Amino acid sequence: MASSQHLSAIKGSKVLMVGAGGIGCELLKTLALSGFQDIHIIDMDTIEVSNLNRQFLFRQSHVGQSKAKVARDAVLRFRPQISITSYHANVKDSDFNVDFFKQFSVVLNGLDNLDARRHVNRLCLAAAVPLVESGTTGFLGQVTVHIKGQTECYECQPKPAPKTYPVCTITSTPSKFVHCIVWAKELLFAKLFGDKNQDNDLNVRSNDAASSSNHPEDVFERREDEDIEQYAKRIYDHVFGHNIESALANEETWKNRNRPRPIYVKDVLSDEPLQQNGISDKIPPTDNLSTVSAMAYLGLKNPQDIWSLKENSRVFFAALKLFFSKRQKEIGNLSFDKDDHLAVEIVTAAANIRAASFGIPLHSLFEAKGIAGNIVHAVATTNAIIAGLIVVEAIKVLQNDTKNCRMTYCLQHPSRKMLLMPVEPFEPNKSCYVCSETPLSLEVNTQRAKLRDVVEKIVKSKLGMNLPLITHGSGLLYEVGDDLEPDEVANYEANLEKVLSELPYAITGGSIITVEDLRQELVCKINIKHREEFDEEKEPDGMVLHGWTPSAAPAVENDNDAATNNGASTSSTSKSLPDDMEEDDELIIVETGIETIPAGKKRKLSDISNSETTDEKRAKKIPEQLEDDADVVVMLDDGNENGNNDIS
Amino acid sequence: MNGEELTEQETALYDRQIRVWGVDAQRRLSKSHVFVSGLKGTAVEFCKNIVLAGVGSLTLNDDNPVTEDALAANFLIPLDEKMGGGGSLAELCCDSLKDFNPMVHVSVEKGDLSSFDVSFFEKFDVVVISCCSLAAKKSVNEKCRKLSKRVAFYTVDCRDSCGEIFVDLQKYSYAQKKADETVECQLQYPSFEEAIAIPWRSLPKKLAKLYYAMRVVERFEDVEKRKPGETSIEDLPSVLKLRNELCLAHSLNESQVPDSLLERLVVSTREFPPVSAILGGILGQEVIKAISGKGDPLKNFFFFDSVDGKGVIEDISTF
Known part of the structure; x- marks a missing residue:
């Protein structure tokens, strides 16, 4: 089965890879070996010394050069007959619009940040192109498949917010x-x-x-x-x-x-x-x-x-x-x-x-660098495994074999004897504002909050829109873009400084505003609810967004000690699955980087019959349990329970 | 920790992985010596991983000439060198691997795997053989076991989109970290010969079917004096017959070794590159664990089949 049916699907395909880093190098190599003929690859980064331990297409002499281009050249040396197109650019650039995405049979992500992942997710939805998403950290990794209307999109499960610290902890009362x-x-x-x-x-x-x-x-x-x-x-x-x-x-x-x-x-x-x-x-x-x-x-x-x-x-x-x-x-x-x-x-x-x-105990430069740079652990082996799994899923997608697509977790400790664990993909989340365009609601003090606050704290930060356009009724309140007239720009700038209730098209409790990002082709309606007071500690934004929640319990707040984790942003509870783990280096300050499976939510394992829970997983001789429990809660090891620098 | 410190160059290069397994493990890696025989796609994936990780030395053995088939899953050999000039697979792979990490000493050992005697293997901490006959697996494993020092022994094979890894760490002690405490753990591994001699009826019911299928095909190639992977659709009836005989002898229901699975293994003997990458990655991780003494090692078989997507560990031992 590896060859004939696969090969025709592979040969006729045109794939887009986003990211030429740790996963990207492995992926490009495996795609080329597997017979892919037309590969496009986008990466804005240049090569650094600390990449060389795993991004094997790069050499010391390439430091400073474009990852996408060097990766292309390296792979063409052993597969000169195929076509690889490289772009040394940001995937968020306007060149990579919905029409650009539409030319591809499938998009494969090997990205290192949440922001770009969300952006690609939206373009794939808008262009109706399937997306295979991936991430690794240390020995953990995962591959997920997102097909519009058939499986959940990348944003159906809310991602944990970046870790923030109260200002006074930082300025006056540090404890870690x-x-x-x-x-x-x-x-x-x-x-x-x-x-x-x-x-x-x-x-x-x-x-x-x-x-x-x-x-x-x-x-x-x-x-x-x-x-x-x-x-x-x-x-x-x-x-x-x-x-x-x-x-x-x-x-x-x-x-x-x-x-x-x-x-x-x-x-x-x-x-x-x-x-x-x-x-x-x-x-x-x-x-x-x-x-x-x-x-x-x-x-x-x-x-x-x-x-x-x-x-x-x-x-x-x-x-x-x-x-x-x-x-x-x-x-x-x-x-x-x-x-x-x-x-x-x-x-x-x-x-x-x-x-x-x-x-507070002092730390070495090595440790401090990890924390300050938010450096994510990375090894070649996990990236190689994940890249292999991406190709396996991509081939299924290309053959329209959607029912056999799986999300696969690469674990550090076996769970039910498995190191590589396939799980059936989720259905789309009906309340997802991204793929279901479900309205959201925003609690805000409309007499105090300025439009700027809503744009920065909600539209850009929470909704991940880069070029937002905000309308209320028939009135345009805010827009960004290169083609605006100077007076329009001035007008929108002035609006930003206005309190919501004093805008030309006043936003008050009960208003419904429309927020859209034309490049992402994403439109979202927000119901405004006026609220007088907010808790400064718990609601530092001074506003609260509702509606974008999974059907079960809200995501567990990972009070993740980035410090004790040696800078890894990967600590989690035992119920969480690794996701959004940056395979590469930087992410914004203390992003937790973990997708949390809502407590109680059941993930269906594909036809797994013998049961073994996390607690048992280390036991060497586990009596085989014969009941067929096709529907179980998967408890995954987070791999970080043992502290730092530890692969046990 | 006594012993030399890592150089500045090493610290910079290995920064990201030191954050995973620590300086101590990195130091042990840089002093370890690895031998690999049989350089098809899966072994090559493994070599890449282990060179990047920064082992002390890697010795390659494969005298086969470079053929179209060998190139199919090999990303180490640039086109210009493919056909011209000759050179064995090991020699051409060696040149590329050196390039991956100048700090690793990569070299070629010529000769037939079966010609190496016990003392030859003493130089190594890890021996990995791929695409070898049943006889070679048994004999190299036994040679490693005869040495007073522990040599970790692995086999890795990929057929179609299926793969198998076998691990023999003999008697292996390691520090297992649980919540707060560290527990000294000891594992006892059987040799390859001992493991496959275990009667099938005494194995767990849910054992990966791939285990049996691999044994049938391996036995077929042994009896017919074929090279590994030298099978085709014409062999299927004989292979199915052998399956029936083995199942009868072991009192195992034939449905545990499905026709369709055997057909895949017999017909499509080429390695499927994504599966090679997965197996090479898992094996790389295991070898790093064994060298560093950190992490729970795999005991003692690993199976992957891209059809169901599961990567399963099976413990097939009598201990």
Whole structure:
């Protein structure tokens, strides 16, 4: 069966691959070997060193080049007769519209972020092209098939929201290392090297300035006569000393918490003059800015080592100095990048110094990098397996053998003797606003919330629309696009700042607004309900969206300790299945990245008869149970129960 | 941990996987030596995975010339080298694999698998053989077992869209992590010969049918002195007859070894690339576990059939 029937379906097909990363490399290879003749591949990324351990089509010499193009060239070397078209571009670009998608027999995703996955899902629905979706993390992986009207779409199950932290936890009361990392990366790093005009919750007024006067000086502004060492010392004392001191003044905060310890330069590096703390002017000359490293400068070799407070302080000073002496031009435009070694160094050091203040265990640069960069674990083997499974499903789709399509989980520990577990796909969720166009409802204070809040917090963030168009009745309230007249743009900009009830076509309780994204061909109606008050802690958006829920219980909130997970965004409960696991590197800050099967919801296993639950799964000799329970709740191991760096 | 630290280069290259299995496992991997014989698509997939993972060395054995058939599932050989120049399959694969990871020493060992004596295998921590005769499986497995050090032994085979992996770790101890505590675990593996000698009637009822089907085909090729995969539709009646005899001898209902499954294995002997990728991935993971001593190892058979999509572990041992 592998050959003849398959082959005709394969040969006549035209497939689109989105993503040429870990899964993508494996997939392109397996497609080519399987006889696919016409493959298109989109990827906006360029190759990095940390890709090379698994993205086997790439070599050291390719670092910096387009993944899609290099992958194409590599595969053509052993299959020169086939056609591979590469696009070094973002799949969200307007070139890849519904008409573009319509030319393909099937779309295969090997993506690394939720946003792009949702976008591709919508285009596939609009173009009525089947989608095979995939993801891996560590030894876990999954492949799902989405066919319009026949199976659930990628968004039928709500995805967990990105993990967010209350601002006060980050600025005043960190209790976990991840809080220190978020502080160092989002606040301190941004203040030191990012856009000065950006809002930032970091306390920038020094105590003296505040008390002595109406002299609201920004501490992070380097004074004209100030040399870099004075500046670095002042910053250090301010953020690790004065800021802690002023926080301590608020007794109420510390009633039930451990009081932090202010740390000043003189306490940590008292025995040696600052001049000798690795920030003398003897910085080795180098042309290659990417190799500028405080560790190298200080003779610290092993990124797995946990540095002492003193070492962290030295790294902090050295890194700061290196930024100002070697990378002056970038200052003011930098944002944290996990592949920027110097940035990782200063964030690690700052997070550790802060952790020391708050009595939180310190971490190595390797661990800190994982957390700060939200690096997802990735190995070649899982990607290879998942790519194989994608092709198996793609061939079924091409043969119109929809009834035999399966969603397959690749597990770390066998469940019912299975390492690869096929499950029958779900029916479409009738309340899914994406594939069923079911109306949603929004609770909002229409006299306080601005249109901008709705656009940013709901339409873009929750509904995943990139180019939204909002209408109320016959009135157009908001639109984005390249073809707008200047006066229209001004008009919409003005609308953004207006409170809902004061818009030209006033939105009040009972209004029904229409939100659409023309590129995604997605239209969605939202019923507005006015509500006066919102809980700041539980409803930080100040508005609540309803209607897009699975039939059973809501998704379990994964209070996922990204920190203790070594930065993996994959922790979950035992009832959840891995999904949306980024096979590749980055995702936005602390996205949990797990699809949760609603409690009590039953997944039907394809004709599995012997039952074995998760609890039993490790037992080596399991008596065969003979009852045929075709309909069971699948309990999957999340693979993370054992903590870090652990494959057992 | 004593022993050398990973170099900066290694840390950068292996960053993502160290986050999965830890520095210690990575260090052990880089000191391990792997032998692979029989370089069809599935073995090649495995080689790719293990080279990327960063083993110390990989030794390849396959003197066969490069043919169209061999190329069908091989992504290691660029077209320009396919026909010209000669060179064995192992030699051409070696060149490409070296390129995948300069930190791994990849080399070729010429000669027939059966000609290697016991001491030859002492150099290795892991021995993987693919597309070999029944006799070769038994004999290489026994040679590995005669050594005082433990050599992990694996076979991997893919026919049509079905696949089988066999694992022999002999006596294997590892640290199993449960919730909070670490439990010292010990597993006892049978050899290939011991495993397949277990009477079928004493095996679990729900055993993967593929196990029996593979044994029938393997036995057929052995009796008929065929090379692995040298079967066609004409052989089906004889294979079905052999199936009936074996089932009778083992008191197993013939329905446990369906005609349709045997037909697939006999007729379409080419490896199906997606299944090769899956088997090569599972095997790669198992070898990494065995070398690093981390994770529950597979005991002792793995089956995959793309028709039902299940990847199943079966424990076929008397212990």
